Amino acid sequence: MKVGIYPGSFDPVTFGHLDIIKRATKIFDKIIIIVANNPMKNTLFSIDERIELVKEVLKDYPMIEVETFSGLTVDCAKKFSADAIIRGLRMVTDFEFEFQMNLANKVMNVDVETVFLMTKVENSYISSSLVKEIHQLEGDISKFVPECVKKALDEKSLR
Ligand code: COA
Secondary structure (H helix, E strand, O other), X not given: OOEEEEEEOOOOOXXXXXXXXXXXXXXXXXXXXXXXXXXXXXXXXXXXXXXXXXXXXXXXXXXXXXXXXXXXXXXXXXXXXXOEEEEEEOOHHHHHHHHHHHHHHHHXXXXXXXXXEEOOHHHOOOOHHHHHHHHHOOOOOXXXXXXXXXXXXXXXXXX
């Protein structure tokens, strides 16, 4: 049984994340989405809201679980007995950051592997911040996020 963890802030989850997750289901038997609880990152959605949105969009995938973690990703991988960390690669700029993170993770735990999946070209420029900015400026975000995420963003802007 191959287990992969997919860590990220998911503030909020986008079609870009979902593309990586769905493709990872072909490689792993079980995937645990780790919604990072990082107090250093100023998120729009609370940890509970981010978890709920990820659960909602992946409710039809019984092999996917959603958890949170506030420590090092390598410790998270150990806690969930993961065979690998899953990461998506969009632009070349992602590579530099991912390479650095991967090297640091290897020093901290030599047994933890990272599997990189290349994004589809149509998702290569999406980020959660970009979605939030377009939404705030009243642009159409339906090509970037599922309907429930759009609804959650609409509700945030009404508050
Ligand atoms: N499609 C669309 N968007 C994507 C994407 C994809 N495939 N992959 C990443 N993104 C976006 C995210 O939405 C995010 O956008 P934002 O910056 O506008 O919010 C951005 O790209 C960065 O995403 P990511 O690289 O996943 O960063 P993150 O902040 O969401 O999560 C952790 C980073 C949690 C994996 C990392 O900080 C971590 O491992 N933290 C734990 C602490 C630790 O171990 N530190 C030592 C690391 S060596």
